[in-house]
C-alpha cells in the first residue's frame with residue numbers, strides 16, 4: 001500500500017513539476033516528434049564548433065547545446081576542427097570560417113544581423129551561423145533553433161536577417177511595490193526587496209525569451225514614475241538586473257521622474273533651464289553610469305495625467321527632453337520622451353458633454369478633442385530636440401483602443417525620430433481573460449500609409465527611419481508580463497509578447513507566419529492543430545472589436561479599471577475620461593464628428609490630404625473608422641444595405657457568435673495538446689464568451705435608449721435589462737494600481 005501511494009505521489013509530483021504550465025513559453029526544446037525529420041536533423045547536425053570567449057557567446061553556445069540536446073535527443077559534441085555535418089557559430093573574431101564566409105558575401109549585417117547558411121567547405125557539409133557581433137550570433141542561434149522547433153528544412157538553408165529597427169524595447173509599467181499598472185498576470189517579476197543579493201531564475205529566462213525574439217531593451221519601471229529608483233539603494237539593484245541582461249544583448253532603461261531634483265535632490269525647482277537642475281541631472285546620470293556602464297537612457301512621461309514636467313515651469317517638452325539628453329549624451333544614452341499628453345490646457349466648462357439631452361440643442365459639441373492634443377503640442381516642436389531624443393507615440397491618437405486610426409504624428413515629425421508605442425498588455429482588449437492575438441492590430445497600424453513623404457510612407461517606414469532618414473530608431477511595447485507561472489496570465493498572451501518582438505525585428509513578417517511559428521513552438525507542429533488554432537488567433541482581434549467597439553466606437557469601458565462596458569458613464573473627473581464624450585450618442589445618431597464641418601473638431605486636418613480623403617466624407621469613409629470621424633444618423637444606409645442601428649446590432653451579435661465559434665473550434669483540439677493548457681484556454685474562452693455577451697447586451701441596450709429602434713427579432717434577447725448592467729461594480733478589478 002505504502003509503495004502504491006509513493007508511486008502515485010511520484011507521478012503527481014512529476015506532472016506538477018514537469019507539466020505544461022506555460023513557464024517555458026515558446027522556448028520548448030522537446031524531442032522532435034516526426035521521426036524522419038528527426039533522422040534528417042540528426043545526420044545533418046553531428047557536432048558544433050563554437051568558440052565562446054565572451055559572456056554573450058557563452059550564453060549563445062549554452063542555448064545551442066541545450067536546444068539541440070532536447071530537440072535531437074542526443075548529446076552534441078564539440079569540435080575544434082572542420083568536420084562533416086558540423087554547425088559552426090561565431091563572429092569573424094572567433095572563427096576563421098565565419099570570417100571567410102562573411103567577407104565573401106556582400107552582407108550588410110550591421111551590429112545585430114546574422115546569417116545562417118549551409119555550405120560545402122573542403123568537402124565537408126556545414127551550417128554556419130555567423131554575425132559581426134556576439135549579439136548577432138545569439139540571435140542567429142535562436143533563429144536556428146526556431147527552424148528546428150517549427151520543423152523547417154535546413155538542407156539548403158540560406159538566411160540573412162537584419163533588424164529593421166535599432167531599439168526594440170519592452171516598457172514595464174511596474175511599480176517598486178511590485179504592483180503593475182495595467183498588469184493582469186500577477187505581481188511584477190522584479191523582486192526589488194531581494195535584489196541585489198538574489199537573482200531569480202526568472203530574470204535569466206526573461207532575458208532568454210526576449211533575446212530569442214530580438215528584444216534588446218527593457219524599461220524596468222512605470223512611466224508614472226517613482227524617483228526612488230534613482231537612489232543608490234535602488235541603482236545597485238538595477239545594476240544586478242542590467243548585468244544579467246547585458247549578456248543577452250539587452251540594455252536597461254529607467255523612467256525619470258521629472259521632479260526628482262526637488263523630491264530627492266533638495267532643490268527648490270525642477271525647471272529644466274535652471275543651471276542647478278541641469279547640474280543635478282548631469283551628476284545623477286554620471287552616477288548611474290558608474291553602476292550600469294551600458295545604461296540605455298530615460299523614458300519620460302511628463303505633463304500628462306498628473307506627472308510633473310517642464311510645462312509646470314512654463315517650459316516646453318523640448319526644453320525638458322533636451323536637458324536630460326545633454327546629461328546622457330556623453331555616455332551615448334538616449335531620451336525617449338512620450339507624446340501621450342492631454343492635460344495641459346484647462347478644460348472649459350461646456351466640455352462636459354451631456355449625451356442625455358434629447359432636444360435639438362444636443363449634442364453640445366466642444367471645440368476641443370483629446371485626439372488632437374499630442375499633435376497640437378508636439379508638431380510645433382519638430383526640429384527642436386537634441387539628436388539623442390526620440391519621441392514615443394502611441395499607435396493611435398487616443399489610447400490603445402481595440403481599433404484606432406494611426407496617430408497623425410507619424411506623418412508629421414520629419415526631424416524627430418519617432419518611437420512606436422504599442423500596448424502588449426490588454427488594458428482595453430479584454431485584459432487577461434480574452435484570447436486576442438494582437439499582431440493584426442500592430443500590422444494594421446504599421447502598414448498604414450501616412451503619405452508624409454509621398455505614397456508608401458507607411459508608419460513602419462517612418463519609424464524604421466527610411467522615410468525621414470532618422471539616425472536612431474525605436475519601437476516599444478508595454479509589457480504584459482507578471483510573476484504568474486505562465487508569465488502572461490492567458491496562455492495566448494504569450495503570443496502577443498512574441499509577436500511584438502518578431503515585428504520589432506522585421507515589420508514585414510505576416511501575421512499568419514508569426515501566429516504559425518508561435519503555435520508550433522508553443523504547442524504542437526501537428527498541421528491540423530496549427531491550422532485550426534491559427535484561424536482562432538487571426539480572427540480574434542476583429543472579433544473583439546465587434547463585441548466591444550465596432551464601427552469606430554472607442555473608450556466606452558468601465559471607469560478606472562477599464563474592465564467591461566460602461567458607455568453610460570458621464571461623471572468622471574475630466575470630460576474626456578467619460579465614455580459619453582467619445583460616443584456622443586443622442587437622438588440623432590452616434591459618433592464623434594472630427595471633420596472640418598462646422599460641428600466637427602477638425603482633428604482630421606492633422607492627416608495628409610490623401611489620408612483625409614479616405615475618411616472625410618461620411619458616405620465613403622472606411623466603415624472601420626466611421627464613428628471615429630463622424631456623427632452618423634441612426635438610419636444612415638451602410639454598405640451592407642442595413643441601417644446604422646441594424647449594422648451596430650449585427651456587429652455586436654457577430655462578435656459574440658465568433659467567440660462561440662472559437663470555443664467550438666478549440667474544443668475539437670483537445671487531443672492535440674496537453675491537458676493543462678487545453679483546459680486553461682477552454683475555461684478562459686468560456687469567460688470570454690460571457691464577457692462578450694455582456695459587452696453586446698450592455699452597449700446595445702444603452703444605445704437603444706437613443707436610437708429607439710428594436711434589436712432585430714431573430715437575435716437572442718439580452719438576458720438582463722440596462723439597469724442591471726449599469727449597477728455592476730468591480731472594486732478589486734486588477735491592474736488599476738489601487739489597493
Ligand code: GCW
Nearest residue numbers: 173181182223224301340399
Ligand atoms: O492607457 C492609459 C492607462 C494608464 C497609463 C497611461 C499612459 C501608465 O490607463 O494607466 O499610465 O495610459 O500610457 O501613460
